[in-house]
Amino acid sequence: xxxxxLIVCLDVRDRKTTKGVKFKENIDLGDPVEMAERxxxxxxxxxxxxxxxxxAEGRPIDIDMVREVARRIFxxxxxxxxxxxxxxxxxxxxxxxxxxxxxSLAVRNPEIIAHGARAFGSQCMVLGMDVLRVGxxxxxxxxxxxxxxxxxxxxxxxxxxxxxxxERLGAGEICLNSIDADGTxxxxxxxxxxxxxxxxxxxxxxxxxxxxxxxxxxxxxEGAADAALIASMVHYGAYTIAQIKKEVAAxxxxxxxxx
Amino acid sequence: MARIAILDYDAGNLTSVLRAVEHLGGDAAITRxxxxxxxxxxxxxxxxxxxxxxxxxxxxxxxxxxxxxxxxAGKPILGICIGxxxxxxxxxxxxxxxxxxxxxxxxxxxxxxxxVSRKIPHMGWNRVEFAPGERHPVFAGLESGSEFYxxxxxxPRPRSENLVQGTAVYGGIRFAAAIAHEHLAAVQFHAExxxxxxxxxxxxxxxxxx
Numbered sequence: 001x002x003x004x005x006l007i008v009c010l011d012v013r014d015r016k017t018t019k020g021v022k023f024k025e026n027i028d029l030g031d032p033v034e035m036a037e038r039x040x041x042x043x044x045x046x047x048x049x050x051x052x053x054x055x056a057e058g059r060p061i062d063i064d065m066v067r068e069v070a071r072r073i074f075x076x077x078x079x080x081x082x083x084x085x086x087x088x089x090x091x092x093x094x095x096x097x098x099x100x101x102x103x104s105l106a107v108r109n110p111e112i113i114a115h116g117a118r119a120f121g122s123q124c125m126v127l128g129m130d131v132l133r134v135g136x137x138x139x140x141x142x143x144x145x146x147x148x149x150x151x152x153x154x155x156x157x158x159x160x161x162x163x164x165x166x167e168r169l170g171a172g173e174i175c176l177n178s179i180d181a182d183g184t185x186x187x188x189x190x191x192x193x194x195x196x197x198x199x200x201x202x203x204x205x206x207x208x209x210x211x212x213x214x215x216x217x218x219x220x221x222e223g224a225a226d227a228a229l230i231a232s233m234v235h236y237g238a239y240t241i242a243q244i245k246k247e248v249a250a251x252x253x254x255x256x257x258x259x
Numbered sequence: 260m261a262r263i264a265i266l267d268y269d270a271g272n273l274t275s276v277l278r279a280v281e282h283l284g285g286d287a288a289i290t291r292x293x294x295x296x297x298x299x300x301x302x303x304x305x306x307x308x309x310x311x312x313x314x315x316x317x318x319x320x321x322x323x324x325x326x327x328x329x330x331x332a333g334k335p336i337l338g339i340c341i342g343x344x345x346x347x348x349x350x351x352x353x354x355x356x357x358x359x360x361x362x363x364x365x366x367x368x369x370x371x372x373x374x375v376s377r378k379i380p381h382m383g384w385n386r387v388e389f390a391p392g393e394r395h396p397v398f399a400g401l402e403s404g405s406e407f408y409x410x411x412x413x414x415p416r417p418r419s420e421n422l423v424q425g426t427a428v429y430g431g432i433r434f435a436a437a438i439a440h441e442h443l444a445a446v447q448f449h450a451e452x453x454x455x456x457x458x459x460x461x462x463x464x465x466x467x468x469x
Binding site for chain 1: 271272274275278279281282307308378379380381382383384385386402404405406408410428429449451452453454455456457458
């Protein structure tokens with residue numbers, strides 16, 4: 001039986017880890033490579049790096065950073081933000097990342113998922129999606145709409161339909177971030193996470209809202225997520241990875257406890 | 260010439276395997292040159308992807324023959340993921356693909372009982388139970404129940420239980436995750452992405468003096 005994964009997310013800008021609430025104010029938290037190494041040693045199952053300004057600034061991802069991370073950590077990690085085309089994906093993967101994540105690029109050009117999956121395999125293709133609770137309507141039957149640009153721009157895509165379509169196109173995994181929950185530390189958005197995870201046959205990573213081990217427990221059980229993404233819970237030292245895992249495992253969820 | 264040849268046959272990304280070996284102080288190079296494989300002391304046979312494409316590349320590059328030669332000569336070989344599958348007689352992937360046939364057995368797809376619904380690929384960390392008793396040197400010192408990182412939809416089913424060093428369970432199916440036969444060891448998991456436990460497998464392989 002698989003263990004549920006605890007994934008640490010590092011938002012990176014200008015070679016520094018940063019953390020913002022709802023993509024607004026940001027503060028620097030440290031060197032992403034050193035932080036990555038620390039989380040690796042402390043038992044993170046996987047890491048995610050988002051170059052949060054590459055996309056807006058129209059520049060490629062910091063490949064040197066990816067390379068440096070790959071020299072120092074020996075667990076899977078994915079890279080997202082600033083992926084513009086197949087060549088960017090190739091560079092990220094060749095630099096040592098296990099997976100590459102596309103979000104707004106896939107909204108603009110869904111075929112990029114198929115192209116990436118054909119070129120590098122589905123297991124490398126992560127679809128990142130930000131969703132906003134908008135209420136059910138004929139256009140958005142699930143009541144959750146896919147948004148881009150940190151929630152500032154709506155796409156007209158229904159979250160469940162988009163997830164199923166991405167799976168058909170060849171996405172190997174979906175990272176579902178709730179804009180409503182993100183930054184609140186009040187818990188993940190369990191409704192859409194559970195519905196989406198059950199609607200697809202690929203693993204779903206829940207993101208947005210983690211503030212306590214209880215939230216992680218709930219999203220991995222009620223939320224039916226395969227993995228939970230955390231950031232501020234460990235970035236500010238409120239919890240260690242081992243502490244979170246032990247607490248969640250003690251309630252019956254299988255976690256990787258030895259490394 | 261590098262002591263360890265990491266086979267490049269267009270089967271995915273090999274950078275992480277090289278990084279892990281370098282981290283352990285190993286002298287390795289990624290190569291698709293059969294002569295470099297012949298000159299190397301040991302061979303790592305990694306890869307992700309599909310069985311048919313992998314076999315076609317291995318043949319086209321002359322590496323299929325070179326691996327058979329290395330195996331026959333008793334050169335230490337470590338297969339990882341696809342490299343743990345194509346060493347068997349055949350795979351049912353892509354409508355049936357003959358493998359290198361170094362070891363007798365099939366590679367089959369996860370098929371779950373109707374009551375068991377599990378996502379495919381089997382992706383993530385899973386426990387590997389190592390059989391009690393004498394261990395192959397590549398798997399020495401690993402605690403049974405240690406977790407490793409897997410990404411695969413097919414798994415090897417060796418004809419002989421004697422080849423199996425360790426097993427994992429997914430959706431009620433117990434499958435061979437660690438395999439060894441004399442100078443050939445193979446793992447279905449990604450040793451290079453499995454943290455300290457995975458590095459231990461690679462380190463054992465580097466230090467192994469058969």
